[in-house]
Amino acid sequence: MDARMREAVRYLGYGGHAVDEQTLALIEDSFRELDRAADRRIIYRIFDVISGKADSLAIGKMNIVSRNLRKNLRDCHEALLLGATLGIGVDLLMKRYSLMDMTRAVVLQAAAAALLEEYLDSCQKKIGSELEAEGKYLRPRFSPGYGDFDIRYQDMMLRMLHADKSIGLTMTDSYMLTPAKSVTAVIGISGKKDNCPMQGCEACKKKDCIYRRNT
C-alpha cells in the first residue's frame, strides 16, 4: 500500500485494523477518479516574521496572537504563507456521490484529503529543496484552526495571497474554505536545520484518537 492509500485508510477510521478488499478497491477507484476531477493549484509567498511581546507576532502586515504558532515559528525570521486547493470539480463529485452512493462519497472524501496532503507534501519538498540552496529550512505546516491559531486569520492570509484570483480559493462568512478540499498554512523558514520531524498529527495531544497516524 502506498502512502496516500495508507492515509486514506487512516481517515476512514480503520486505525490499525486490516481493510477489506471491497473498501480497498473503492479507495483505489476513488484516487483514479480524483486524478481526473482534481485541479491541483497552489500559491505561496514569503513574508518577514517579527516576534512581538508575549504570544504576539507579525507575518508581513498580519498581526497574530497565538502561542502555538509562535512556538512553531521559533527562530524563524521568515515564513511562507500558502494556499492550495483540489478545485471545484472535487466538490461537484462529492455532491454527486452523496446523492447516488454514500459509501463512495465517504471514501472519496478520505481519498481527497489524502491527495491534498500528498500534494502539499510534494510542493513543500520542492520549495524546501530550493530554499536549502540558500541555507534556509522549512518547518512543518501550521494552519489556522490548529491549537490557538485562530481560524479567523484565514481571511487575511487569503487576501495576502490574492488566493481568489490566483487559484480560485475563497472562504465563506464562517471562514470555511471553498472549494472544500483546500488548505491554508504557515510554514516557518529557519536558518537552522533543526530536526522537526513531528508532523501535524503526531504532535497532537489527543493520543486516543481513532484517526491518529501509527508511529
Next chain:
Amino acid sequence: MIKDRLGKELLFFDGGMGTLLQERGLKPGELPEIWNIEHTEEIFDIHRKYFEAGSDIVLANTFGANALKFHSDEYDLEDIVTAAIVSAKEGANFGVHDGREVYVAMDVGPTGKLLKPMGDLSFEDAYAAFAETMRYGEEAGADLIHIETMSDTYEVKAAVLAAKECTKLPVFVTMIFDEKGKLLTGGDVPSVTAMLEGLRVDALGMNCGLGPEQMLPILDEVMKYTSLPVIVKPNAGLPKQKDGMTYYDVEPEAFAQTMKRVVDMGACVIGGCCGTTPEHIRAMTSACRELAVKEPVKKHRTIVSSYGKAVEIADKPVIIGERINPTGKKKLKKALKDHDMDYILKEAITQQEKGAHILDVNVGLPDINETAVMAETIKELQSVTSLPLQIDTVSIEAMEAAMRIYNGKPMINSVNGKQESMKQVFPLIQKYGGVVVGLTIDEDGIPDTAEGRLHIAEKIIAEAAKYGIDKKDIVIDVLAMTISSDAEGAKTTLEALKLVRETCGVRTVLGVSNISFGLPFRPAINSNFYTMAMQNGLSAGIVNPSSEDMMRSYDSFCALMGYDENFAHYIKQYGNRTAETKVANAPEASGMTLASAIEKGLKEEAHQITERLAGEMEPLDIINKELVPALDRVGKGFEQGTVFLPQLLMSAEAAKNAFAVIKERFTGEGTLEEDREKVILATVKGDIHDIGKNIVKVLLENYSFDVIDLGKDVPPERIVQKAVEDDVKLVGLSALMTTTVVSMEETIELLRKEKPDCLVMVGGAVLNQEYADMIGADFYGKDAMQSVYYAQKVFGRE
C-alpha cells in the same frame, strides 16, 4: 461614443495597477482602493502616465470596490468609487495631449467569494453588491463598465445583469483562462462565449492569468466562437516566483511584438494586466496604433451552455433527456409535491450517465408554485450536473425566473408561431440569452402539411430577427403527433424536418416518443421513428436516455453516419454485451441469504434476493427476520470497532435496495403504510459541509425513520418552522467548525422557545459531550450509529 468605435478601430487599454501600487508602497493584504483617498496623487499619476503612453481607456482603481470585498471602517464605498473615477478623469485631462477621445472605465473585479451552491454567496447578493458599486461608478461619470479577472460564469452573469439593469453604460467582460483554456470553475471558451453573447455584452475577451504568448491559442479559440469585438489584456508573462515574491519578466518591446500578433488574429481592444507598466503600453501603442483592425465576423453556431460545458447543436445529433417532466410520471409528480429534490437530482444524474447531452426540465403541476419550484430545481440541478438544461414551461414567469438564475446559456422550450407567444418569449431571449425551441403551431393550429409547418418556422425566425435574435439561436420543432390518430402524421413530420432544415438552415428538435401514443409496444415504433427522424435532419431528439431501444438507434445512427470515430463509443457501449448478461444470476447460485448480502454490503445481490423472497415471504417477515437483524449485527460491529464506516454504509445501501424492492412490491397492501416517525436533519447556518449529516440520514432511513433533510447552511428559523409545521419530535443538527457551532446554539435556543417538546441531537467534527451540554443539546452522537440508537430510544423503539 465608445460603442461607435468598437470593432471599427483599434482601442488601447492601460496596463497593471496593483504592481505599480506595490512599488509605491502598497502592502500585501492592504486594500488598494483606500489609496483613492489617502494617496490620490499616486493614483492620478498612474492614470496620467497611461494616457501619456497612449491608452484610450483606463480602468479606475475600483477593482475590489464592492461591499463584499471592501470592508473599511473609515471610508464609504461611494466615496471610494467616486474618488477613483475622478482621479482617472483628471489623469485624462493632464495626460492626453493629442486631443484624442479617451474613456474611463469603472473596473469591476470579482467579489472574492464563491457563489452558491459550492460557496455561500447567493446570486442575488452578488448582484446587489455589483449593482451598488456600478451605480456609484455611473454617477461619478464612468464611460463604460469593465468586468474583469472573472473566473466564475455565475458571478459574471450577476455582474452583467447588474450593469445592464442598473446603468446605461456599455459593458465589457474579460475572464481569466488557464493554459488549457479553462476557467477556475471549469468553464471553457465556447461556454463562456455563448453565455456572454447571450447576455448581450458589448465586447468580451480575456485578461490576467497568462502572458501574451500563452494567450494566443486561447484567442484563436475565442475567434472561432464569438461574433463580438474581442478584448485581450495579458500579464507581462507567466508569474514567476523569487524569494517568495511574484514577478513578471516579459519586456515592453517583446510584449508589444506579441500584441501585434494579437491584433492580427482579430482582437480589437488590447491592453495589459499584472506586471505591465506604462512602458509596456507605450511600446504596444507605438507598435500597433497604425495596424488595420479586423472587424468582428458573425458566427452561426447553435450553442447552449452550462457553467462547465458547451453543447453545440450541429450535424451530429444530440440527445435531450426527457425524464424530468411530470406528464405521465407518478413518482416524479409525487416527488415534486413532496419537495423530494433528491429524486429529481438522481433522475438527472442517471440520464447523464446514460448519455444525455442536455436535460429538459419541466416541473409544471397544477397545485405547486411553478416559478419557485422551477428556480429551485434549476439551481439544485446545476449543483450536480454540468449538462446544459432546457427550461421547459408554459409559464412566462417561471421561464424568466429560471433564465435569470441559470448559470450559462439555456435552451428554452418554447415559443410558437402565435403573436402572443413571441411577444412574451423573445424579449426574455433578448435579455438573458438562450436557444429557443420554436413550435410550428400558431393561431390556426398545427398545419397538416410540411409546407404549412415550414411557413410557421419562417414566421418565427423573421419575428425573432426584430428582437435581434439570430436564427442560430432558434431550433424548430416541427411536432410529432401520434400516428394512431393520423396515419400520415409521421410522414408529414419527417418531410417537414427535411424541409425546414434545408430551407431555413436552422437546427431542429422533436419530442420523439409522442409518435407512438396509444399503440402497443411503443419502443419498437419510437426507436425506428427516431432513426428516420435523424436521417431526415433531426438535430436534437427529446428522448428517454434510459431506453435501450432509443440509445441503440442513436448509437447505431452515429456509427453508421461517421459521427463515431473508430466506433470508439459503439465498442465501449456494446463491446462486451454477451459477457454482461451471464453474470446476472450469480447470487442465486451461490445460495447467499439476504442477511449475509446485507452484511457484506452487496447491493445487487440484496436487490435480487429480495425479489425472490418477495414471492415467498410476507414483507414484514423479510424485514424483521432478515433485514433488521443483519443491520443490527453490522451496527454492533461498528460500535465494537470490527466494522468500519465504509462497510457500515455499504450494508446500509444494500439494505436500502432491499427495502426499495419490498416497498415497490407491497405498496398499498397496508402492512407498510403506517406513519413513520419524522426526524429533521440539517447542517446549521454558515456550515456548508454536509457529509456527516448525509451519513446519519442514510442510517436513519435504514431504520425506517422518515428523514426530512433540510440540507446545509440552514437558518434556525427554517428548521424551527419545519419542526412546528410537521410536529417533529426529534431534530438532528450538524456543525463542522467552531465558527458555526454558534448557529447550532441559536437553533437550539429558538427550538426550545417555539417547539419545547422537540428533542435535539447534535454531531460534527468540533463537538464533544462537554460542548454539546454547553449549547443545551439533548444528545451528542459521537458517530452515526449513536444517532440511530438515540432516535430509537426517543421513539420508544428499543
